[in-house]
Amino acid sequence: MTLLQRLLRGWSLDVWMATLMILLTCSGVSADDEFSFDVEEFEKKALQAGGYVEAKWEHINRNEQGAISWLGLDDDPGNTLDRLGALLQLNGSYTREKLSLYWLLQGSETWQDDEWLDTVDAFEAYVTFKSSANGSGSLGKKSYKWGKGYAWNPVGFINRSKDPNNPDEALEGYITAETEFIKSFSGNLQNLALTTVLLPVTEDVNDDFGQANNMNLAARLYLLYLDTDLDFILYTGNARSTRFGFDVSRNITPSFEVHGEYAFFPNFEKVYLGEEGNSYREKDSEHSLLLGIRHLTEFNLTSILEYYHNGTGYSDDELEEFYSLVSQGAIQYAQSGQDTLLQKAQKLGQQGYTKPYLGRDYLYARFSLKEPWDILYFTPALTTIYNLNDQSYSITPEILYTGLTNWEIRLRFSLLQGRSSTEYGEKLNQNKVELRVRYFF
Amino acid sequence: MKRIQILLMSTAYFLLVYAGIAVAMEPNEILQQVDARMQPRSYEMYRKLINVEPDGTSKEFVLYTVKKGQDKMVALFISPASEKGRATLRLGENMWLYIPNVGKPLRITSLQSVVGGVFNNSDILRLDFSAEYDALGMNEEGEQYVLELKAKNGSVAYDHLKMTVDAKSLLPLDIECYAASGMLIKTLHYSKIKDFGNGMVRPSMLETDSPLYKGYKSVMLFAKMQERELADEVFTLNYMSKVDELRQ
Incomplete structure (x- = not known):
């Protein structure tokens, strides 16, 4: 356990107290109408x-009959869930010469x-050296x-998957x-930048990226x-196939x-559902497009x-x-208490069948009206x-207010719709209301 | 008698020379003179943007800005905390916004506003007037020139401007910004002439109001504007996350 983890363990009360105090005591309204500017305040x-x-x-509101609920193997998940969360993000830098x-x-x-x-993560911690x-x-x-892409990035070969709703x-x-x-030019070619990244994978380093004990190279021109x-x-x-x-x-x-992305995976290995709920792997060339x-x-x-x-x-x-396998597993579990099929479905889910946006064709639309x-x-x-293939969908209206200095308030409702055996019809939730308040410091 | 002759000849000479200058100064030359007096060719500066709402409440933003030549500019938000680290880059007609959490630059347009209020992106990343506009005509009104400016292309935020310039200092006083339809979008008012050093004497405050935002006002205060040589590579997408390293 790291020192930070130890410090932040047992946060329950502390984080909530701190959150509450900050939310109650900080006033975000700036009422300076004298139009003065003391630039020294902002020295680096x-x-x-x-x-x-x-x-x-x-x-x-949970989708109790959805496949994902069944894979949780929860006897009584309940039809509603209220969740309270507190989150602290700390970012910064220390510079000394280069x-x-x-x-x-x-x-x-x-x-x-x-x-x-509770969770504690170091999302980033790196040193840079600038020669020029x-x-x-x-x-x-x-x-x-x-x-x-805003919602998806098929060429994000070393990106973590993002949530298109966030x-x-x-x-x-x-x-x-x-x-x-980086190099700049005058003429039709104005800028050029080459980024090369070495990404090692061992049992202790980047172990969730792919197969262990490999050194990987990514480059972007x-x-x-x-x-x-x-x-x-x-x-x-x-660690992953070349792409x-x-x-x-x-x-x-x-x-x-206008924007677009194209990715080619010449030898992409995927897990498929086979006979009697067993899995098998197959390699093929695949194309993705945005x-x-x-x-x-x-x-x-x-x-x-x-x-x-x-x-x-x-x-x-x-x-x-x-989804049919999960459904059979649910019947087996309800009738005999045995979870053999659900266990197989769970394993398949971990290997790819329950990852987000696992279908073939999607449309994303976002409309935002400023002020x-x-x-x-x-x-x-x-x-x-x-989801263009199974006609299931999510729809999320929201309102955002950032008028108080350093505060951000967002109220959002998400509705998931789809018949059974469709992506959104089988999700864990049917709908969700979310109120999020952030204070920046 | 000779003294009177000399006096008359001198007066006539100065009148002719003065008239000659006025006649010789073409509208585009005046516009270039305005640019030259407003900022060095390559510089850094700090700005505070204040959005004032009708009820008097206000919100402030502080930006560090560097500019090179006629078409390269980058602005970094250093306050408030919620905006810190955001950077906007302009290369000619191209504009991008970098948000630290998003982690990659996104293309934006000149009419959008990354700060809200009356100022839009083209006000925050304004290039030289002569880089974006042609002066098509000019009227002399007392001690002022009134220039009629027309956008060089459709990517410029305002189709045409009416710029009032002080004839003595060749500094702008007011600028009316119009859409192609002829609708007045906003009016900019320059004031508080200040010596920024190295012969740079120019307004340190810009106020703007708009019939589209009745009762709202936005103010821009300028500070620490100074000449600075910068590499072209500073004005690239890959550098947007590192702009703070330029601050000294």
Whole structure:
């Protein structure tokens, strides 16, 4: 157990007290109307630290008959769940000449089903060395967000999977060694940047990335060519199969942007459901594609639309077979108390059948209206994700208010819809209300 | 008699020269002079943005900004804490926003506003006026020039501007910003002339109001503007997460 984990263990009361005190005592309204500017207040310091504290309440209506509920093997999960959470994110940097240390830490405490659950993670902790504006290197745990898509990134070969409903959240990184070279030009090719990343996988380091005892290489070549962003991305190594792709982004008009990603997996290994609930593996070449647009109207409505073809996902028939196995397992469990089939389904789920966005074709749409009715810092939004293969979907309206300095308040409702044996019809939840309050410091 | 002749000739000479300068100064030359007086070619500066709501409450943002040449600019938010680390980059007509948690730059447009309120991205990442606008006409109104400016292309935030310039200092006083439809979008008012050093004497405050945001006001205060040589590579997507390293 690390020192940080020890310090943060038994947080239940402390975190809640601190959260409550900060929420109650901090006043976010700045009433300075003298228009003065003392720039010395903002002088750079070698040590910089910040972060936020978050309080969250969720009310969830569970989908008791859904496949994911059955895989939990909970005798009586209950049809509703209230969850309270507190989260602390600490980020900062320390710079000394050409060396800088960066960190991003997260600790959370969640109360649900009459018990406390806590997590503590170092999302990032790395040192950078800057030789000039052209070149730099880094060593340590760092998060990568490659790709141009808002909801999905098929070319994010060393990214952690993000939640398309919360694409702006920080994600845990991998321990890597990185070099970066940047060069600017005059002419059609304006900028070029080459990033190379070494990513080791052992039983103790990056063990969730892939097969252990392998050194992996990822590289990205970025070009700004004729006002178009282009990335060529490669991953090779034995922890995962080799893959390569490219992404592109460009403004067609000042308020209309198009983007896309293409990834090719020449030898992708996938687990399939076989006879009697047993699994088998098969290798094949797969293609993934993302096409998207972003449009802004004169009245500040931003629309993001994306189509995602997930070549590494499962077809509608393959998923139906899996849900059918869970259903048979549920009947077996109810009738005899035996969980043999559910155990097999659970194993398949861990191998890929229950990962998020495991289908083949999706549509993502997000509409956000900034400051309607002259209400500053107020943004209502609507997000929907539609599985084109099984016609199941999620729809998420929300309102966001950031008018109080350093505060962010978000109220959101998520509704999941789909018949049985569809992705959203078999999820753990039917709907969820979430209130989230953050205070930044 | 000779003295009177010299006096008359001198007066006539200065009148002719003065008139000659006024006639010789084409609108585009005046616009370039305005740019030259407003900022060095390559510089760094700090700005405070204040959004004031009708009930008097306000929200402030502090930005560190560097600019090079006519078309490269990057602005880093250093306050408040909720915005710290965000950076916006402009390369000619291209604009990107970097948010630390998102971890990658996203393309944005000039009419959006990353801070809310009356200022939009083009106000925050404003290039030289002469880089974006052509001066099509000019009127002299007393001690002021009134320039009619037209956007060079459709990617510029405002289709045309009406810029009032002080004839003596060649500094802007007011700028009315219009959409292509002729609708007034906002008016900018420059004030509080300040000596920033190295011969840079220019307004240190910019106020703006808009008929689209009745009762709202946004203010920009300028500080520590100074010449600085910067590498071109500072103005790239890969550098957006490192802009704070430029601060000294």
